[in-house]
Amino acid sequence: MNVIRKLSRTMRYQTKLMLCYLCSISLPIIFGLIYLYNTMVATAGQPLLNTIYQRMEQERSGVEKTVEDIQKSAHLLSTQTDINRFFIRNYYNPVDLIETMNYQIMPTLSWFEANEKTGQQFRFITQNTNLPENEFWEQASQYAKEPWYQAAVENSRSGGYYSEAWHPARNYPYSKNKSTQVYTWFYPLLSSRTGNFTLLEISIDAKHLFEGINNTPIAENGFLFTSYHDTLIYTGNMQADLTSWLQSEEAGKLIREKENVRGTIHLNGKAYYLSALLIKDLDTLLGCIVPQEEVDAPARAARNGFIAVSLGIVIAVLLISYTVATLLLRRIRRMLAAVKTIQKGSFDVRIPLYGEDEIDELAQEINIMSAKISELINTVYLSENLQKESQLAALQSQINPHFLFNTLETMKMAAELGETEKLNTGLTSLGGLMRYTLSATKAPVFLDVELRNLSYYMNIQTMLLNDKVRFRVDIPESVQKKVQILPLILQPILENSIQHGFKKRIGLLEIILTILQTDGGVVLNVSDNGSGISEKALHVLHEELKKDQPPQNTKTRGGIGLWNVNRRLILTFGEASALQIMQNPAGGVITHIFLPAIMENTEGENQCTDY
Structure with missing residues (x-):
């Protein structure tokens, strides 16, 4: 280990760069050479073997066809x-x-x-x-x-x-x-x-049956033969030593050991490839013997080619590594001191230029980058704050007309029906609602203030819907005075529950607001027992909320109202506070609002408030 450390300290950086380059490309090269070996060498001899097998199958099929013709003739005559x-x-x-x-x-x-x-x-x-x-x-x-x-x-x-x-x-x-x-x-x-x-006895001479199998040599110097048990039937022009070996006890044991034989034999210091197939109708083996040198010749040639290609690749990689390392290290040391200074946070430093090549262009770009970073650090924070305030102001301008229009529409209907008591209640609620809406700023307010405004809003909705909607708050008053929330955040959610909760529904619509303390803050839950939302519509709603621009399709559930609420929460508290809307297991829809605030433990029982 000490020797390695000493070498790493004394080794030139150019050598280290070469070693790193070699290490980075060694794995692909190794896998490439393995693939090349498997495709070029390992299977080089397979085509010749396939040719041998095909020839033997062809000869066996020819003999079996002759036997089949004889049997057909015998059947016809009998x-x-x-x-x-x-x-x-x-x-x-x-x-x-x-x-x-x-x-x-x-x-x-x-x-x-x-x-x-x-x-x-x-x-x-x-x-x-x-x-x-x-x-x-x-x-x-x-x-x-x-x-x-x-x-x-x-x-x-x-x-x-x-x-x-x-x-x-x-x-x-x-x-x-x-x-x-x-x-x-x-x-x-x-x-x-x-x-x-x-x-009817019909017979055929064995030599006549097999005499055509060696008309065409198998491979270049191979021979075909047939044998019955330990006795040779036909050998053609096979060498005498091979014929003698095939008649030996060793050959008989090897060939008769199993139906299909493939292997290598050694005779007089020379290797031969042996293969045999059984002709079942004759209980006779059809075999071939080919010099192993001829079988191995394609693989040997491919192996020599593979070695030459591998050496060429290694030499080329070494040359490329040396060249790349030399080109990259010419003037990098000139910039090291200046770059280290920039890394420490001093963006006023400038790298000196010595020419107009690529290294000097890089130095020039680093100089420009350091100047721009210094400028951006001073302007980005202010720009982002101005952008958030601008977006919040735009959202506020969209919300106020929306609420006012719905409220005035409600008052118009009450006046037309001549319901004085409901009209007085509506006017009182309208006044409180307008005061809160017009005076609201982007600063958070306590939850009890927001709930007081919601009571005005729900009074108008209750009058409009003939007491078919009820809003219940299951949050202790002590908690309401400690949790802060953005103004006019809950009203669009309630409006969405009322607008879509009555679709295909008859009966009382109940909206419940609860709170849950978590490790990072609190979660407000707005749930209703309305008609609910389909999986497809819920998916479309989530996609609309993720967009940077308000939805163009006003028929989408939630529309601009929920998109405005979601954007205000994200701009103020971050992505973690985005609206989470899902199907309520008990029916209807439930909306979660995460507020990154700490709610202290409060003694006392929860108090329920109905509106």
């Missing part, structure tokens, strides 16, 4: 009507039997033989002893004790077919097939159900 009748004992008399054989059966079988695949051979093994000796059928009695025949009969009696895996070819009389190893399928004729059991 279900042919004339052939089935021919092998039924005593179905024809001797004369008809010979005629049918010569003019129907032999032409059909000869045509089928001429069109069969190379290396393919078929014959019938029948229990019909009436048939003359022929190249296309054999008597079952000659093979009754042969295990292969017994297995074929037993497995074919269920109506299906029986397949005999890779085995030595049987040399029947008249046989034209010179095959040594074949695959065989046995199909029972439909006529076997009559008691004359006849099997």
Whole structure:
């Protein structure tokens, strides 16, 4: 740790800047190199492997297609009507039997033989002893004790077919097939159900079946092979040492260990890639061997390219780091002393200029900035205060006409109805309301003064609404004389509750004012049991209150009145005092007003006042 500290103290700032730059870009470079490695090197050999897998799948599909064609031909021949009748004992008399054989059966079988695949051979093994000796059928009695025949009969009696895996070819009389190893399928004729059991045996030479798989080499120097259990069937032009290894016990154990084999083998100091797939219908493995060097060649080339690219990036980053550090440190030291002086709060200092390049422009900008900061410090505070007073005066001018208009409208209706007592009450309330409104300033007043004004306002509203509205204050009088509030703040909230609370409502509208002491001050709660407000309308109202200008849509709930109240609270007490309007769980709407003031504990019970 001491060595690191000593190095950090004695190291040049230019070197530190280079190290910081290298550290800042090292993480992106590392992630970039990892991504480049994963996309350029890790998957470089995958296309060749995919080509090998696709080729093996293609060859397996070709063999399976050949087997499927043979099975279709065998099924077609075993279900042919004339052939089935021919092998039924005593179905024809001797004369008809010979005629049918010569003019129907032999032409059909000869045509089928001429069109069969190379290396393919078929014959019938029948229990019909009436048939003359022929190249296309054999008597079952000659093979009754042969295990292969017994297995074929037993497995074919269920109506299906029986397949005999890779085995030595049987040399029947008249046989034209010179095959040594074949695959065989046995199909029972439909006529076997009559008691004359006849099997169609169809086989194909193994070498003919697989001889086309190496027509095109797999990769450049790879080989394909087939094996049945531990015995090789076909290897093509494979090297002798590989052929010998494939016939070893080690190879047999590896290949037969699981259905799909993929891995690396080592033979005579050379590595080979080995892959094998199972051809299920033949119980035979189709495999390939490719030199591992050929498989690894794309990855090796990509790795060399990756190393070259990485070295180039490292060298380029070092050069860029050194260049950037040198350019940034030429004359920065000249400004350090002056900047430190400015940081201490002395904005009269000026940085000397030595030229017209970017560093001198920066110094000039710092000089201009320090002069403007000095000027702004003296003017910003006064400007903000003047702006607040101007905004408050504008809000006050908007509020007074609004209240006066509603009050005069109420008096007009009372006079037209001839209700003298209500008119006297209204005139008294109007006088008190006008005196309070016209004499109100932006300075806060005690809550009891504001509530006295609200009583005048509610008297007029009660007269207008035929006693269908009631205003209740659940605040002790001692608290009312200690909490201060802005004048004419509560009246627009009550007006909003009355205006919207009666929508779709019949009955008494009750408005309740309560107070709650919090850690930072007090919260006034104005709640009503009116019609409430929908979630959509509440969202629109909140958005309107957040705007710097009053709402243009006068139909919006609350309109200019609530916006004015909200702006006055924010300008006077800050954002924490903004109106909080929400749905009342008991029905209606509840409005919270936070006042950053301290309410002392007051003894005595709460007093309730109704207006």
